[in-house]
Amino acid sequence: MRLIPRELHRSQRPSSTAEAVTLARAAELRRPVGDRIVTDEYAPHFLSGPARVVERSLGVTGGAYRALERLAPAGVITFSLVRHRFIDVHLARCLDDGVEQVLVLGAGYDSRAYRFAAELSGRPVHEVDLPPLSRRKAAIVAAHPEVFGHTRVRRVEIDFRTQSLAERLLESGFAVGARTFVVWEGVTPYLDRPAVEGTLATLGDVCGQGSTLTLDFWQRLPAVTTGGRLREAAARSFALIGEPLTFAVTPDDAAKLLGSHGFTVADLADHRELESRYSTGGRASEASTYVVAARKR
């Protein structure tokens, strides 16, 4: 048995970080409705046995957990929740505004195809991820029609680093040139620059004018304070679960990068902005991360 899981891209296992953020969403259901950052009733269905044990233990440790989640190292958990809410808000707005299809890149256990089924009203959702995760998710959804209903999700298996997104999308019936809402949540930090650039170039080619791309980025902040050093250690700890953080970019450079592929930043929220918009219970979001919604010109 390996103590440190094999690097994600060299293994046949589903992503652990996808499960970790799903665990955070499942744990959120333990809070009173008005105190939640997001409500994702589908999240618990995707948890493995060990993750369910962790989730239940959070319930048992209630008060202690509430105290811990206000500490700086818990900022990554809060960030996963506030960025999810940021994207939900933009998705709701764009569905209302006539977007024609939804594309979720590195979809993990994202349940928007089900949570927004009424608002989607039959508009297609294309979910893209590595094969092990796509297959596990498809099997769980297929096993629980009473929970997930019959929403038709088009699953696209891909490794962004080595395969052509454009080809894969065409095979899945993606409408090139249509106004699209793109979610690329929690993925760019795990890629390299060519994979990020390549994916943005494809999105620039296949998304119609007025499409919206939502995504988050990670930037390296100077580790001069204790908080900064803790943050560096936390960033390095992702390697311990086989999913090292590999791509960092500042907000200014992110805007230039998006701009060079035809996207103009319409909304950029750093940790303070995300906290003020969506956080509850005094929970701080991770300072080195931010979320963007960009509009295709």
Ligand SMILES: C[S@@+](CC[C@H](N)C(=O)[O-])C[C@H]1O[C@@H](n2cnc3c(N)ncnc32)[C@H](O)[C@@H]1O
């Ligand atoms: C942190 S998870 C985020 C999952 C989901 N977007 C969410 O927020 O719940 C990162 C996701 O990116 C996917 N991913 C990582 N590298 C990838 C690659 N090279 N090609 C395709 N998907 C990848 C993982 O399988 C995982 O589902």
